[in-house]
Every structure is written in C-alpha cells, then in structure tokens.
Amino acid sequence: MISNISKRYARAFFEIAAQEKQLEKYYNDIKQVASIIIQDNELRDFLANPVFEQAVKKNVVEKIISKLQLSNMTINFLKLLVDKQRIGVLPDIEICYRQMMDEALKKVRVNLKTAFPLSTGMQAYISSNLEKLTGRQVEMTVEKDPTLLGGIVIGVGDTLYDGSIKNQLNNMRNLLGEAR
Amino acid sequence: MKNLFKSAQLFFLFSVLFLLLVSIGYASGGGEDSHEGSKWFDFFWKTLDFVILVGFLYWLMAARIKDFFVGRRQEIKDSLEKTVQQKAEAESKFREYSEKIDKASAEIAGIFEMIKAQGVAEKQKIIEDAEKIAKKMKEDAQMRTQQELKKASDQLRAEAVQLSVEMAEEILKRNITTQDHEAMVKEYMEKVVNKN
Numbered sequence: 001m002i003s004n005i006s007k008r009y010a011r012a013f014f015e016i017a018a019q020e021k022q023l024e025k026y027y028n029d030i031k032q033v034a035s036i037i038i039q040d041n042e043l044r045d046f047l048a049n050p051v052f053e054q055a056v057k058k059n060v061v062e063k064i065i066s067k068l069q070l071s072n073m074t075i076n077f078l079k080l081l082v083d084k085q086r087i088g089v090l091p092d093i094e095i096c097y098r099q100m101m102d103e104a105l106k107k108v109r110v111n112l113k114t115a116f117p118l119s120t121g122m123q124a125y126i127s128s129n130l131e132k133l134t135g136r137q138v139e140m141t142v143e144k145d146p147t148l149l150g151g152i153v154i155g156v157g158d159t160l161y162d163g164s165i166k167n168q169l170n171n172m173r174n175l176l177g178e179a180r
Numbered sequence: 181m182k183n184l185f186k187s188a189q190l191f192f193l194f195s196v197l198f199l200l201l202v203s204i205g206y207a208s209g210g211g212e213d214s215h216e217g218s219k220w221f222d223f224f225w226k227t228l229d230f231v232i233l234v235g236f237l238y239w240l241m242a243a244r245i246k247d248f249f250v251g252r253r254q255e256i257k258d259s260l261e262k263t264v265q266q267k268a269e270a271e272s273k274f275r276e277y278s279e280k281i282d283k284a285s286a287e288i289a290g291i292f293e294m295i296k297a298q299g300v301a302e303k304q305k306i307i308e309d310a311e312k313i314a315k316k317m318k319e320d321a322q323m324r325t326q327q328e329l330k331k332a333s334d335q336l337r338a339e340a341v342q343l344s345v346e347m348a349e350e351i352l353k354r355n356i357t358t359q360d361h362e363a364m365v366k367e368y369m370e371k372v373v374n375k376n
Contacts, residue, residue: 114361114365115361116358116361116362117358118362118365119362122362122365122366125366125369126365126369129369129370129372129373132373133372133373133376149349149352149353149356150352150356150360150361150364151361151364151365151368152365152368154372161368161372163364163365163368163369163371163372165352165356165364169345169348169349172341172345172348173341173342173345176337176340176341176344177337177338177341
C-alpha cells in the first residue's frame with residue numbers, strides 16, 4: 001500500500017521532471033537508487049531506523065549517489081528525502097513516479113512469462129498485438145517460466161492474460177472434477 | 181317399706197310353721213280314744229297342713245313364678261325382636277356393604293379399563309415412536325450411504341482426473357516443441373486481440 005506521502009513526493013518530482021522534459025532521465029535516476037535500497041536489506045533497515053542520526057544517513061546516501069551518475073535535480077531530491085526522513089519510501093516514490101510517467105507518455109508495462117524462449121520476431125509480434133490491444137506503447141519484460149509447460153502469461157497492469165498449458169490443464173481438472 | 185314387707189312375710193312364715201308343728205303334735209297325740217276316728221282326724225290335719233303349706237307356698241311364690249315366666253317370655257320376645265332388628269340391621273349393613281363392594285368393583289373395573297386403555301395408548305405411542313425412529317434411522321442410513329457413495333465417486337473421479345491431467349502433462353512435456361509453442365502463442369494472441 002503506497003502512502004499519500006510517497007504520492008505527494010512523487011507528484012512533486014514528476015512535475016519538475018515534466019517541466020524540464022526529463023521524465024525518463026529522472027525516472028532512471030531514482031530507479032537506480034531505489035533498486036539499491038530494495039536489494040540491500042541492511043541499507044533499507046538502516047535508512048528506516050530512527051536511532052541513527054540524520055547526518056550519518058545523509059553521509060551514506062551521498063556516498064551512494066557519488067558512485068552513480070545522477071542528475072543534480074535527482075541528487076537534490078534524494079538529499080531532501082534524507083533531510084525529511086523519507087528516504088526509506090523511495091521505492092514507493094519510484095512506483096508512483098513510473099505510473100505518472102507511463103500515463104503521461106502513453107506507455108504500458110507488460111510482464112510476459114513464457115515456457116519456451118521466444119524469438120525476437122515473436123516478441124515483436126506479441127508487442128505489436130498488445131499495442132493494438134491497449135492503444136499504448138508497450139514496454140515488455142520477458143521472463144522464462146518452465147512450469148507453465150507451454151504458452152504465455154501476460155500481465156498488463158492489473159490484468160492477467162493466461163494462455164499457458166498449465167492454466168488449461170487446471171481448467172480441465174476443475175471442469176472434470178466438478179462435472180457430475 | 182320393702183324391709184317392713186319382708187319382716188311381715190318372715191313373721192307370717194314362722195307363724196305358719198309353728199302352727200304346723202303344733203297341729204302335727206296334736207294330731208299325733210289324739211289316737212287313744214278311737215283308732216278309726218284318729219286316723220280320719222290325722223288325715224284331716226295332714227290335709228290341712230298340706231293345704232296350708234300349698235296355700236302358703238302359692239302365696240309366697242306365685243307372684244315370683246309368674247313374674248319369672250312372664251319376664252322370661254318378655255325376654256325371649258325382646259330377644260326375638262332384637263334378633264329381628266339385628267337381622268334387619270345386618271341385612272341393611274349387608275346391602276350397604278354389598279353396594280359398596282359393587283361400587284368398588286365397578287370402580288376397580290373402571291380403573292382397570294382406564295389402565296388398559298392407557299396401556300394400549302402407551303403401547304401405540306411406543307410403536308409409533310419406534311416406527312418413526314426406525315424410519316429416521318433408515319433415512320439416515322440411506323442418506324449416509326448416498327453421501328459415502330458420492331464421496332467415493334467424487335474421490336474416484338478426482339483421482340481419475342488427476343491421473344489424466346498428470347498423464348497429459350507428461351505427454352505435453354515430452355512432445356511439445358518450440359514450433360508448437362510459437363504456434364500456440366500466436367493462436368492465443370490472435371484470440372486475445374480479437375476477443376478484446
């Protein structure tokens with residue numbers, strides 16, 4: 001559950017990025033830092049823990065920032081989050097920002113799971129069909145999942161299109177099991 | 181007064197006795213003149229004594245004897261009347277007790293009939309209850325049998341389905357190729373786009 005605070009920070013940063021026409025650039029910046037925080041549990045706990053002083057936290061964040069090539073605006077935004085003791089919610093801010101950006105750029109993120117590797121042509125085919133379906137530019141992430149046995153599962157936002165053999169077998173199992 | 185009467189009687193009794201003794205003595209002493217005449221005289225005196233004695237005894241005892249016999253008769257009469265009365269009373273009592281016995285017998289018969297009727301009703305009720313219970317038991321048993329049958333059938337069906345699906349899964353795993361997969365994806369995408 002994303003808090004309203006995260007949404008407010010995301011909206012503020014998104015509006016600045018829109019004014020500067022740097023929506024994707026700033027998104028990539030905060031995505032880098034957010035992924036570091038998500039992947040490192042100790043860092044996440046450290047930033048969320050009020051026992052540690054703000055100066056210490058700020059110092060750590062600055063060291064991380066220095067190792068990444070971020071825009072000044074993003075650096076300032078991250079420092080502001082440290083000062084306001086909100087750096088811990090950066091992953092939520094990233095999600096909100098991405099939603100607003102996708103909305104603004106008419107983009108849709110698609111998560112595609114496949115039982116067998118898909119050729120580039122097939123991926124393009126799927127992408128173009130999904131663009132027809134959603135009316136938006138598709139940004140697709142492909143993931144291999146052999147447990148599907150065959151077919152694909154497409155996640156578009158909250159909608160899931162399941163064309164896997166696993167799903168069909170489950171349907172068959174339910175149908176035969178319920179049949180009297 | 182009564183004592184005085186008794187004293188007079190005693191006095192009279194002793195006087196008569198004295199007179200008798202005297203007359204007897206006189207009678208026994210007068211036989212010297214004429215033997216034949218003295219016999220008649222003696223007889224006369226003896227007869228006189230006897231008559232006096234009888235008269236005296238009559239005077240003394242008659243009332244009592246009469247009283248005795250009259251009282252006895254009355255007593256017997258009373259006794260008879262009393263007996264008749266007692267008999268009537270006994271008969272009355274007998275009738276009364278007989279009626280009571282009849283009434284009690286009727287009551288006993290009524291109670292017996294009532295108990296019998298109650299027994300019959302109770303018996304009927306027990307039979308009806310037993311029949312109801314038996315019917316319910318039968319229905320329960322039938323239902324349980326049906327449930328068990330259904331459960332077994334469902335279980336069998338589920339196992340058969342599971343086995344079929346597992347077999348299908350194994351066959352698909354072995355036989356599906358990349359080309360099949362791509363064809364399947366293509367078909368599915370067309371279906372999704374057309375449907376939406």
